[in-house]
Amino acid sequence: MNICFSISEVNWSLTKDVISIFGTIAVVLIGIYGLSTWKKQLRGTSEYELAKKILVKSHQVAQAIQAVRSPMLFLNKEEVDAGNRLKEEQRIYDERLKNLSSEWAELATLKLEAKIIWSSPAEQAFGDLESLVRKIRSEIWLHFWLKGAYKSGGATVDNNPERVAANDAIVYLISDDDDFSQKIYAAVTKIELYFQCKVRST
Known part of the structure; x- marks a missing residue:
């Protein structure tokens, strides 16, 4: 009678151990699944x-x-009256370009993150907009060069009417339908086409 009791006790102990092991495995698997x-x-x-x-x-x-x-240029009247209109215009455009540089720097950081997550195609989506940022910077420089802002003694400026008109078409916002505006919106649309699906799919 005592021997039977001992065997039964051993079987129950073994059963508890097996149940405990399976329970532990189940908890681990659930934990792994939950973590994943x-x-x-x-x-x-x-x-x-x-x-x-x-x-x-x-x-x-x-x-x-x-x-x-x-x-629209809000010029400092005192500077204009003192004969510094061109410098005052440059100051305003410099401030605007600094703001653009700040905005672009933030987008460039996001572009790098996108490249890390989604690889090169994500980075390529920004190409057109980045080109336009560079373009407006260079055209603003040209704008003031055509006005003689960087002219040194004896130098001449090739400011023929066609060249000035082409520069003005980029530098001056005429409407949302002007050629450069349309290029800007097309560049943003290119980014939207790539990233909107990332927003919708999550």
Whole structure:
């Protein structure tokens, strides 16, 4: 009778150990599955946030380009009266370009993050807008060169009417339908086409 009791006790002990092992394995598997799911959700959330930031910032860069092109100049009357109109104009455009540079720097950081997550095609989506940022900077420099701002003694400036008109078409915002404006909106649309699906799919 005592021997039977001992065997039964051993069997129950073994059964408890087996149940405990299976329970532990189940908990570990559930934990791994939960961690995997959490990581996927976290990644999806972070990718969604990045795509959303890119979409917003690309529009802000476009607005900053258009702000540079605004024909409205609030000149300091004292500077103008003192014969410093050209320098005053340069000061205003410098401030506008600094704002554009700041906006673009933020988008460039997001572009780098996008490249890390989605590889080169994501980076290529920014190409047209980046080219337009460089273009407006160079055209503003040319604008003042054509006005003689950088002319040294004895130098001449080739400011023929066609060249000035071509520069003015970029430097001055005429309307949302002008050629350079359309290029800006097309560049932003290119970014939207790539990243909007990243927002929708998460």
